[in-house]
Amino acid sequence: MPDENVTGLRPVHQRCSDCPIRHRAVCSYCAPAQLAELDAIKFYVDYAPGREIVGTGEPTKSLGSVVSGVVALQKILSDGRRQIVGLLFPGDFIGRPFEQRAPYDAVAVTPVKMCLFRRSQFEDLLTREPELEHRLLEMTLNELDAARDWMVLLGRKTAREKVASFLVVLARRAAVLEQARLADGLAFQIPLSRDAIAEHLGLTIETVSRQLTQLRKDALIHLDGARDVRLRDYRGLLEASGDDGDWDDTLVDSA
Amino acid sequence: MPDENVTGLRPVHQRCSDCPIRHRAVCSYCAPAQLAELDAIKFYVDYAPGREIVGTGEPTKSLGSVVSGVVALQKILSDGRRQIVGLLFPGDFIGRPFEQRAPYDAVAVTPVKMCLFRRSQFEDLLTREPELEHRLLEMTLNELDAARDWMVLLGRKTAREKVASFLVVLARRAAVLEQARLADGLAFQIPLSRDAIAEHLGLTIETVSRQLTQLRKDALIHLDGARDVRLRDYRGLLEASGDDGDWDDTLVDSA
DNA sequence: GTCCGTCCTTGATCTGAATCATGGGATGCG
DNA sequence: CGCATCCCATGATTCAGATCAAGGACGGAC
Incomplete structure (x- = not known):
């Protein structure tokens, strides 16, 4: 019930250009055409780490x-x-349109700021704006592919x-974000505790x-403290990950 | 490359009412409004068991x-x-719109008949018919939920x-199909070999x-031969499956 | 500073599922 | 028919990862 957890609600008429997701390539539903309308119905909510955003089976009011x-x-x-079935990063969509109830829990693992819309309003807009729905479809298809990879x-x-x-996935994200x-x-942080990593990978913390x-x-890597990683042998790490053959990987330094 | 594997191509102007998928609840893109247009561009293909329908990374011409x-x-x-990341039954959608290449293999595990459209034609129709796209979105969201359950x-x-x-999933399908x-x-068949089951469940055949x-x-069950199953204690089977608590299960005989 | 709690690492032991190995029952074919 | 092949069941053994156990590092409260 996100509406009850509001800690950082902002005025409704804030410009979408203030919304960080707008600057990311993946933010595909804040497109120019629908910007004004989305702008008018959105609001912000903050969550502390560990806080539940929605629980399984709860009515989903917002997405x-x-x-x-x-x-x-x-x-x-x-x-x-427990099994963590997906991680969402800035720009990722959350919520289950066209369903009354959430199929799984969403939990903040770091301090989280959400940009939300009431479900009914967003669904109305979806049906009126095919292009918006098209982009949501593409995002969902990508998520499905990612889920099956994880399987x-x-x-x-x-x-x-x-x-x-897991480290390869994080490294790829870091490279994209930092244009590196x-x-x-390449250095990056692991945003999860050992416990959360274990529950994402189907392992134990030990x-x-x-x-x-x-x-x-x-x-293959440097480890500084529990969360700071630096790549030492990326090629080796990729081999250790079991899916080499991904040599359509244009980001890799081929040197 | 399905087009090359055609063994049962039919004339293009066959009525969609001949298409078995039309009679199933899940067939959500053969809706009346788009029926004529879809009818004009579809064709049929048969595949023998074990036959590859599309391979990972191959250009997807059809869906x-x-x-x-x-x-x-x-x-x-x-x-x-090998990991089987999904099973498709009659009425299920196959193919990856808006992507040049298939993200995974599709393999026939029984004799299969497909109803296909050329990708470009289907995508054109999708962009012209928002309602079609909407239904595809709903199907994709459902698949995503199922994938995460499987995770x-x-x-x-x-x-x-x-x-x-796995048996519970098959039993549910059988109950719906047979209105039972x-x-x-309840009796049903396992449509997979032990080998395929193992690769779907992340186990070995033994x-x-x-x-x-x-x-x-x-x-909990009767087993007649390798593939014929009859429920003997469904409640017990459900408990053995680890996710009881699914007692929003309206299909269950509560007697 | 001390105390306490949380998170992480590492060692010792155990166990569920993999692996190795064998045989049985279909089904197909020369 | 005999023989081969495929699929499945089951017993014996091994091993990767879980479980049990202990201790170290860090940070916050006081």
Whole structure:
């Protein structure tokens, strides 16, 4: 119930150009044509780390996108086992249009700012603006592809490959965000605790810790503290991740 | 490259009412409004079991839906490990609009008949017909939810829970298709080999076999041959599947 | 500063599922 | 028919990762 959790509500007529998501390539529903209308109905909400944004089965009143921070989508089995089924970064869409109830929990893993719309209003706009809906479809198709990639990781990869794959994903994000080369020397932060990593990879916290140590000892990465990583042998890391063959990877420094 | 594999191409002007998918609730893009246009551009293709419909990275020329049979979507790692990331049943959509290349293989696991459209033609129609696109969005959102449910299975469930979950999914499908009660006594077939089941559940063939035997010994199911299953204790099977709490399950015989 | 709590690492042990190995029952074919 | 092949079940053994256990590093409260 995001509406109840408002801690940083802003005036409604704020310009969308103030909204950080607008500056990202993935922000595909804040397009010029619909900007004014979206602008008029959006609002902002802040969440503290660990805070639940929506719970499974709750009525979803709002949907929108992450402005800053990282959100985890998770499912919890009745005995407490947890699986993080997706991570959302700034610009990513959150919420389930055309459904009354959320199919999974959304939890803030860092301080999070959301840019939200009331579901009914957003759905109205969707039906009136085919182009908006088209972009949402493309985003959803991309998410589906990503989810299926992750299924391969969960079902078939070893612990080492899982951790290496996770680091590769983070490194790719960092390279795009910082307009940097995806190559040795690139530094980035792990935005999750060991616990959250484990629950994203289908492992335990101890195994994650051990594998990270091992990747460091194998000279594939530098580790400074628990969250600061620097690539030491990206090519090696990619091999350790189990899916080499992704050599359509234009970002890689081929030197 | 489906176009090359044509074994059952039919005349273009066949009425859509001949198309079996039209009679299914899930066939959401053969709606009356667009029926004539879709009718004019569709064609049929048959595939033998084991036949590849599209390969990962191949240019996707066609997309459409499954008319009969079962299709597996799979990814293969470079060393041969395989993960089936989705099963498609009659009425399910297949193909990746707005992308040049297929993100995963599609393989026929039974004899399959497809109802296909050339990608460019279908995409044209999508942009002209917002309602068509809307329905595709809803289907994609549902697939995404299903994929994330499966991630919980792959990441956090035991072998027994995985196999039980798989049977529950099949039982649900059978109940819907046959308009039957989802209750003890319901009989259905497993459309996959032990091998394919294993690769869908992230297990080995031996473990699948053992768990099925165990579920039989525990009096949760009857097993007649390798593929014929009859529910003996659905409630128990659901508990064994790890996600009870799904008691919004209106299909369940509450007696 | 001390105390406490949270997060992370590392070692020792255990176990669920993989792997290795064998045989049985279909089905197809020369 | 005999033989080969494929698919499945099941027993024996191994091993990757979970579990159990201990301790270190950091940060906040007081």
